[in-house]
Amino acid sequence: xxxxxxLQELADYTGSRLQGNAAxxxxxxxxxxxxxxxxxxxxxxxxxxxxxxxxxxxxxILPPDMAQTYAGDxxxxxxxxxxxxxxxxxxxxxxxxxxAIHPSAVIEENVSLADGVVxxxxxxxxxxxxxGENSWLHANVTLYADTEIGKRCxxxxxxxLGADGFGxxxxxKTWFKIPQVGNVVVGDDVEIGANTTIDRxxxxxxxxxxxxxxxxxxxxxxxxxxxxxxAIAACTAVAGSVQIGKHCQIxxxxxxxxxxxxxxxxxxxxxSMVSHSITKPGVYSSGTTIEENALWRKNxxxxxxxxxxxxxxxxxxxxxxxxxxKGSD
Amino acid sequence: xxxxxxLQELADYTGSRLQGNAAxxxxxxxxxxxxxxxxxxxxxxxxxxxxxxxxxxxxxILPPDMAQTYAGDxxxxxxxxxxxxxxxxxxxxxxxxxxAIHPSAVIEENVSLADGVVxxxxxxxxxxxxxGENSWLHANVTLYADTEIGKRCxxxxxxxLGADGFGxxxxxKTWFKIPQVGNVVVGDDVEIGANTTIDRxxxxxxxxxxxxxxxxxxxxxxxxxxxxxxAIAACTAVAGSVQIGKHCQIxxxxxxxxxxxxxxxxxxxxxSMVSHSITKPGVYSSGTTIEENALWRKNxxxxxxxxxxxxxxxxxxxxxxxxxxKGSD
Amino acid sequence: xxxxxxLQELADYTGSRLQGNAAxxxxxxxxxxxxxxxxxxxxxxxxxxxxxxxxxxxxxILPPDMAQTYAGDxxxxxxxxxxxxxxxxxxxxxxxxxxAIHPSAVIEENVSLADGVVxxxxxxxxxxxxxGENSWLHANVTLYADTEIGKRCxxxxxxxLGADGFGxxxxxKTWFKIPQVGNVVVGDDVEIGANTTIDRxxxxxxxxxxxxxxxxxxxxxxxxxxxxxxAIAACTAVAGSVQIGKHCQIxxxxxxxxxxxxxxxxxxxxxSMVSHSITKPGVYSSGTTIEENALWRKNxxxxxxxxxxxxxxxxxxxxxxxxxxKGSD
Numbered sequence: 001x002x003x004x005x006x007l008q009e010l011a012d013y014t015g016s017r018l019q020g021n022a023a024x025x026x027x028x029x030x031x032x033x034x035x036x037x038x039x040x041x042x043x044x045x046x047x048x049x050x051x052x053x054x055x056x057x058x059x060x061i062l063p064p065d066m067a068q069t070y071a072g073d074x075x076x077x078x079x080x081x082x083x084x085x086x087x088x089x090x091x092x093x094x095x096x097x098x099x100a101i102h103p104s105a106v107i108e109e110n111v112s113l114a115d116g117v118v119x120x121x122x123x124x125x126x127x128x129x130x131x132g133e134n135s136w137l138h139a140n141v142t143l144y145a146d147t148e149i150g151k152r153c154x155x156x157x158x159x160x161l162g163a164d165g166f167g168x169x170x171x172x173k174t175w176f177k178i179p180q181v182g183n184v185v186v187g188d189d190v191e192i193g194a195n196t197t198i199d200r201x202x203x204x205x206x207x208x209x210x211x212x213x214x215x216x217x218x219x220x221x222x223x224x225x226x227x228x229x230x231a232i233a234a235c236t237a238v239a240g241s242v243q244i245g246k247h248c249q250i251x252x253x254x255x256x257x258x259x260x261x262x263x264x265x266x267x268x269x270x271x272s273m274v275s276h277s278i279t280k281p282g283v284y285s286s287g288t289t290i291e292e293n294a295l296w297r298k299n300x301x302x303x304x305x306x307x308x309x310x311x312x313x314x315x316x317x318x319x320x321x322x323x324x325x326k327g328s329d
Numbered sequence: 330x331x332x333x334x335x336l337q338e339l340a341d342y343t344g345s346r347l348q349g350n351a352a353x354x355x356x357x358x359x360x361x362x363x364x365x366x367x368x369x370x371x372x373x374x375x376x377x378x379x380x381x382x383x384x385x386x387x388x389x390i391l392p393p394d395m396a397q398t399y400a401g402d403x404x405x406x407x408x409x410x411x412x413x414x415x416x417x418x419x420x421x422x423x424x425x426x427x428x429a430i431h432p433s434a435v436i437e438e439n440v441s442l443a444d445g446v447v448x449x450x451x452x453x454x455x456x457x458x459x460x461g462e463n464s465w466l467h468a469n470v471t472l473y474a475d476t477e478i479g480k481r482c483x484x485x486x487x488x489x490l491g492a493d494g495f496g497x498x499x500x501x502k503t504w505f506k507i508p509q510v511g512n513v514v515v516g517d518d519v520e521i522g523a524n525t526t527i528d529r530x531x532x533x534x535x536x537x538x539x540x541x542x543x544x545x546x547x548x549x550x551x552x553x554x555x556x557x558x559x560a561i562a563a564c565t566a567v568a569g570s571v572q573i574g575k576h577c578q579i580x581x582x583x584x585x586x587x588x589x590x591x592x593x594x595x596x597x598x599x600x601s602m603v604s605h606s607i608t609k610p611g612v613y614s615s616g617t618t619i620e621e622n623a624l625w626r627k628n629x630x631x632x633x634x635x636x637x638x639x640x641x642x643x644x645x646x647x648x649x650x651x652x653x654x655k656g657s658d
Numbered sequence: 659x660x661x662x663x664x665l666q667e668l669a670d671y672t673g674s675r676l677q678g679n680a681a682x683x684x685x686x687x688x689x690x691x692x693x694x695x696x697x698x699x700x701x702x703x704x705x706x707x708x709x710x711x712x713x714x715x716x717x718x719i720l721p722p723d724m725a726q727t728y729a730g731d732x733x734x735x736x737x738x739x740x741x742x743x744x745x746x747x748x749x750x751x752x753x754x755x756x757x758a759i760h761p762s763a764v765i766e767e768n769v770s771l772a773d774g775v776v777x778x779x780x781x782x783x784x785x786x787x788x789x790g791e792n793s794w795l796h797a798n799v800t801l802y803a804d805t806e807i808g809k810r811c812x813x814x815x816x817x818x819l820g821a822d823g824f825g826x827x828x829x830x831k832t833w834f835k836i837p838q839v840g841n842v843v844v845g846d847d848v849e850i851g852a853n854t855t856i857d858r859x860x861x862x863x864x865x866x867x868x869x870x871x872x873x874x875x876x877x878x879x880x881x882x883x884x885x886x887x888x889a890i891a892a893c894t895a896v897a898g899s900v901q902i903g904k905h906c907q908i909x910x911x912x913x914x915x916x917x918x919x920x921x922x923x924x925x926x927x928x929x930s931m932v933s934h935s936i937t938k939p940g941v942y943s944s945g946t947t948i949e950e951n952a953l954w955r956k957n958x959x960x961x962x963x964x965x966x967x968x969x970x971x972x973x974x975x976x977x978x979x980x981x982x983x984k985g986s987d
Contacts, residue, residue, distance in 0.1 A: 031861060085827040085836040088861075092839040104764055106433055106450035106468070121764035121782045122798070124450045124468035124486075138821065139764070139782035139800045140451070142468045142486040142523075154835075156821040157782070157800040158853065160523040163467065163485040166544040166562060169414040173576055174540050174558050177483075177520065178414040181421040191835065194800075194818040194855040195487065195875075197523040197545040197563075203360060203417075211832050215824040216855040217524075217877050217895075219546050219563040219581075229832050233824060234855075234877040235895040235913070237546070237564040237581050239599075247831055252877075252895050253913040255564070255582040255600045268619065270897075271913045271931045273600045275618045283622035288632045289933045290926065293941035298636035303946045307956035309639055310967055312646065316974055319649055323981065435762055435779035435797070453779045453797035453815075469780070471797045471815040471852075489852040492796065492814040495873040495891060498743040502905055503869050503887050506812075506849065507743040510750040524816065526852040526874040526892075532689060532746075546853075548875050548892040548910075566875070566893040566910050568928075584893070584911040584929045597948065602929045604947045612951035617961045627965035638968055641975065648978055 003027055004091060007059055010040065011075055014086040016061070020073030026059060029088045040075075040091075042084040061087065096136065114151070126162065132188065144200060150188035150210065158195035161186070165199040165206075165222025165240055178202060180222060187211070193218065193234065202240075209246065227264065332356055333420060336388055339369065340404055343415040345390070349402030355388060358417045369404075369420075371413040390416065425465065443480070455491065461517065473529060479517035479539065487524035490515070494528040494535075494551025494569060507531060509551060516540070522547065522563065538575065556593065661685055662749060665717055668698065669733055672744040674719065678731030684717060687746045698733075698749075700742040719745065754794065772809070784820065790846065802858060808846035808868065816853035819844070823857040823864075823880025823898060836860060838880060845869070851876065851892065860898075867904065885922065 004027035011018040027038040032048055035041035035057035042061035043051055052060075052070055059073040061083045067076040077083045096118055101107065105119045108127040116134035119125065123137050126145035131137075135153040144162030149155070162184045168175035182201025186208040192198070193216035198206060201223045208220070209228035218232055221240030226232075230248040238244070239258035248262060251270035256262070260274070265281035268274060272286040291299070302309065333356035340347040356367040361377060364370035364386035371390035372380055381389075381399055388402040390412045396405040406412045425447055430436065434448045437456040445463035448454065452466050455474035460466075464482040473491030478484070491513045497504035511530025515537040521527070522545035527535060530552045537549070538557035547561055550569030555561075559573055562581035567573070571585055574593035585591070585603040594610035597603060601615040620628070631638065662685035669676040685696040690706055693699035693715030700719035701709055710718075710728055717731040719741045725734040735741045754776055759765065763777045766785040774792035777783065781795050784803035789795075793811040802820030807813070820842045826833035840859025844866040850856070851874035856864060859881045866878070867886035876890055879898030884890075888902055891910035896902070900914055903922035914920070914932040923939035926932060930944040949957070960967065 029861070034862075079827070079829070082827040082829050082834055085825075085834050088837045088839065089835075092837055094837050094839065102764070104433070104762070106431070122451055122469070122780055122800075126468075138802070139784075140469060140780070140798060140818075142451075144467070144486070154822070157802070157818040158487055158524065158816055158855070160469075160486045160545075163523040163545065164483070164520075166522065166542070167414075168542055168560065169408070169411040171408070171411050174518075175542050175560060176411055176414050177418075179417045179421055179423050181417065181423065189832075191822075193824065194821040194857075195524050195546075195816065195853050197487070199523075199545070203358070204363075213824070213826055213833050215877075216818075216821065216857070217546060217853075217875060219544075221563070231826065231833060233897070234879070235564070235893070239562070239581060252897060253582075253911075257599060267622075269622060270915060270933070272619050273616050275599070278619070284619040285622045285625035285629075286617045286619040287629070287931050288617065288944045288946065289629055290930050290936070290942040290944040291633050293925075293927060293943045295633070295636070296943035299632060299634075300943075300945070300947055302635040302639050303632070303957060303961070304949050304953070305639070305957075306635075306960040306964075307953070309642060310960045310963070312642060313967060313970055313974070316642070316645055316649060317970065319653075320974060320977055320981075323649075323652065324977075433762070435760070451780055451798070455797075469798060471780075473796070473815070487816055487853065489798075489815045489874075492852040492874065493812070493849075495851065495871070496743075497871055497889065498737070498740040500737070500740050503847075504871050504889060505740055505743050506747075508746045508750055508752050510746065510752065524853050524875075526816070528852075528874070532687070533692075546875060548873075550892070564893070568891070568910060582911075586928060596951075598951060598954075601948050602945050604928070607948070613948040614951045614954035614958075615946045615948040616958070617946065618958055620962050624962070624965070628961060628963075631964040631968045632961070634968070635964075638971060641971060645971070645974055645978060648982075652978075652981065 004038070007040075007073055007075070010059075010087055010090065013090050014061075014075065014077070014083045016075040016077035016083045019067055019070075019076055020059070024059060024073050026087075026091065029084065029091050030057065032057070040087055042080045042087075044080040044084075102139075108145070120157075138194075144184075146183040147200075148183065148185045150186055150190060152189050153186060154191045156192060156194040156196075156216070159192050160195075160197045161192070162200040163197060165202050167202050167222065167240075182206065182223070184208070187228065190214075196220075199240070215252070221258065233270070333367070336369075336402055336404070339416055339419065342419050343390075343404065343406070343412040345404040345406035345412045348396055348399075348405055349388070353388060353402050355416075355420065358413065358420050359386065361386070369416055371409045371416075373409040373413075431468075437474070449486075467523075473513075475512040476529075477512065477514045479515055479519060481518050482515060483520045485521060485523040485525075485545070488521050489524075489526045490521070491529040492526060494531050496531050496551065496569075511535065511552070513537070516557065519543075525549075528569070544581070550587065562599070662696070665698075665731055665733070668717075668745055668748065671748050672719075672733065672735070672741040674733040674735035674741045677725055677728075677734055678717070682717060682731050684745075684749065687742065687749050688715065690715070698745055700738045700745075702738040702742075760797075766803070778815075796852075802842075804841040805858075806841065806843045808844055808848060810847050811844060812849045814850060814852040814854075814874070817850050818853075818855045819850070820858040821855060823860050825860050825880065825898075840864065840880070842866070845886065848872075854878075857898070873910070879916065891928070 007024040008022035030039040040059040041057040102121040105123040112130040114133040118136040120139040122140040128146040131149045132151035147162040164180040167178035187210035196218040198220040199222040207225040211229040213231040215234040219237040224242040227246035232250040233252035236254040243261040245264035256274040260277040267283040269285040336353040337351035359368040369388040370386040390409045431450040434452040441459040443462040447465040449468040451469040457475040461480035476491040493509040496507035514534045516539035525547040527549040528551040536554040540558040542560040544563040548566040553571040556575035559577040561579040564582040568587035572590040580599035589606040596612040598614040665682040666680035688697040698717040699715040760779040763781040770788040772791040776794040778797040780798040786804040790809035805820040822838040825836035843863045845868035854876040856878040857880040865883040869887040871889040873892040877895040882900040885904035888906040890908040894912040897916035901919040909928035918935040925941040927943040
């Protein structure tokens with residue numbers, strides 16, 4: 001039984017155009033730097049165009065413009081990265097565990113598990129949870145009571161869904177706990193990273209839309225809603241009662257303050273502090289970038305004088321304008 | 330058996346003044362936007378005053394000034410948010426697990442568990458730990474050896490208490506591990522969020538005071554002490570040997586450097602970098618806020634020139650002063 | 659059987675010079691503030707020199723210059739902190755669990771565990787993992803399939819190694835998952851903190867070098883490589899395909915953007931955003947430091963005007979230069 005597949009099979013599976021030897025047999029996908037005989041690789045960026053000559057891959061995945069000048073075997077598609085992703089899916093299938101529900105997992109009462117659900121070792125599924133078809137919980141995931149997970153979701157180890165939101169009423173210099181009686185509802189095709197936490201709503205539901213992708217170590221506060229197909233990178237914190245739109249991309253280690261809303265198609269770059277709502281699609285940023293420490297120490301001190309500096313500048317402008325007026329008398 | 334309770338019972342339980350129909354039966358607490366028949370809701374902010382007219386809630390929780398003009402049934406208290414929290418506690422009791430110590434939990438030797446302690450599935454309690462009355466550990470919590478937890482604490486899933494502090498002595502370009510032989514001591518009425526980590530002391534104890542509330546994904550370094558009733562929001566990192574006072578509020582994603590102290594009643598806003606001690610109560614902040622990326626790129630570059638800009642400003646001031654002096658000769 | 663050890667034994671074990679009574683028996687290491695009879699403590703910093711007089715410790719660990727003027731019993735070494743670390747190791751040995759592989763741990767197929775490996779309760783070790791001699795996994799650690807751990811490593815609770823990297827190809831406004839078919843390879847003598855996550859490579863390996871020390875709640879992205887003996891403090895996020903050199907020190911809550919490289923011997927201070935490669939050893943920083951909120955609000959607004967302010971400054975300089983030229987006509 002031959003391993004791998006033909007270039008024709010890859011073209012069919014990935015929906016790309018075949019150029020060259022349809023019967024060519026590929027065994028693996030590899031990076032353009034390392035690909036050799038039996039490997040298929042991809043180039044998506046003009047920066048790597050020189051690999052067209054030097055690569056020893058058996059086949060390449062190329063955008064149409066590069067394919068025009070390429071004499072070797074290739075798949076042609078305007079989105080080579082997507083074709084690469086599909087080729088990996090075909091040539092390197094990730095095995096699902098043989099046992100659907102690991103015996104060490106703890107499933108509490110009134111839990112509903114649809115067909116094809118995988119729950120790995122050490123998971124704890126609270127009472128009343130519902131998990132949709134083919135969703136896969138890796139080891140040591142915790143779902144608190146009444147959490148709802150859609151179909152085809154992937155939840156990585158250490159993720160905690162449905163823990164209490166951070167809600168306390170001040171009571172004479174102490175804190176009175178507000179019982180968090182809502183839940184977490186996750187749509188279909190969602191991926192949730194390792195050790196990410198999503199809090200249950202105070203009342204109602206914390207909502208994660210369809211196709212949302214959350215990286216590791218992310219915090220999602222209670223009653224927050226994340227729109228379909230939004231992706232959030234690692235270590236970002238979203239406070240409570242935030243509304244994030246669809247198709248947003250939030251980079252790593254951003255902080256999004258509570259009770260604000262972000263419209264659809266917003267991109268936020270890494271380490272940004274979002275302290276007010278964003279009503280217009282676009283790219284938003286904040287933060288300062290590294291410099292040598294000796295210089296930074298001086299600049300950081302100046303930041304603390306910035307308003308004063310601006311007022312001194314204004315004063316100079318006034319004086320100079322007065323001088324000009326005097327000069328023109 | 331009637332569900333819910335009467336307005337009189339709610340008034341008694343919450344310590345608020347009843348205005349209207351004492352026998353009115355309430356079944357649930359709901360948000361002011363969604364509350365209907367059988368629901369009680371609250372208004373704490375003049376911003377929501379218009380709901381006095383439009384809300385279809387059966388009863389409201391109001392501050393005295395709003396209650397004066399309100400003809401419906403209500404509870405009156407200067408802190409409506411606290412009354413709301415207590416009403417939720419009465420009307421939406423959160424059930425504790427039927428089994429106190431889940432059979433999948435691992436309790437090592439010489440552990441002391443007081444009456445009413447709940448330890449959910451997958452928890453691991455190291456040797457010599459002590460847990461006070463009615464404390465509740467949710468699933469998959471890990472306590473290292475000798476951790477002490479007070480009474481009525483709530484610890485959420487994935488939290489790790491007592492792991493080694495980050496202590497290494499440089500030894501000819503490698504690191505020599507300093508054994509962390511202290512422990513973690515947590516007071517009464519503390520809540521610790523999901524996946525939060527509190528390191529054991531190098532020697533002595535890392536101390537979490539009474540009534541402290543820690544959100545998710547927080548790091549507390551070794552030998553740090555947090556004063557009573559201080560609250561810290563998600564993703565904040567507190568380094569080692571820090572002393573934080575009582576009644577502080579630290580917002581999310583702050584970074585507090587090692588070996589410094591923060592006095593009582595300090596508020597730190599989100600994403601702040603605390604790099605020196607704070608000796609005076611007040612509100613402290615740092616960081617920069619989002620703007621459109623194209624503008625941010627220019628401003629961030631200028632930040633790296635800030636000290637130079639300030640010196641150029643100073644030079645201009647000198648020159649202009651010289652001109653004035655010359656002009657007045 | 660006498661507890662503790664003699665000053666001579668400590669000198670031999672720590673490789674330091676003995677000054678005073680070789681037969682003196684020490685029972686514990688203690689901080690300079692608390693040390694009493696039977697305790698040994700250390701001073702490494704001129705700031706604490708006054709303790710030479712006031713300390714009631716039975717013995718001290720001192721640098722040569724302080725030892726010269728000290729009449730008491732002491733160990734002398736240019737690196738007192740290292741001698742302290744070794745003294746703790748001798749006097750306060752941390753016991754390893756009696757049971758090597760806890761029965762509640764889940765070890766999947768084809769796992770290779772070398773001699774002396776300790777796996778505590780609740781750990782899940784995926785198929786094909788390899789763990790080297792004397793490595794110690796604390797409770798509730800998760801290793802995904804094919805993770806390789808070197809010798810003498812310590813992995814703290816809640817750490818997740820080998821979860822999928824965050825890789826998705828855009829596909830008509832949705833995300834197509836790129837299977838992550840690589841693994842994580844960890845060298846010898848590595849320590850990994852609680853709830854830290856290290857993602858498996860998309861292809862190939864995410865590499866953690868020998869002697870690397872990672873604190874808690876750190877994120878290491880797929881395909882990233884960290885050089886030998888580099889130390890990273892808590893809550894720092896390293897994106898994917900980053901190359902960090904040897905002997906670097908990255909402080910807490912830094913964010914390191916993807917696909918860049920940092921050379922050897924670089925120090926990055928806390929909360930820095932590393933958005934470009936660092937090719938020269940040195941100390942690098944970014945961020946702004948706390949100030950009173952009222953002042954910060956003004957300064958943060960000015961940050962968003964910084965480029966405009968700089969242009970206004972430039973304009974003033976031109977005007978003043980023109981005035982001077984005119985004056986010298």
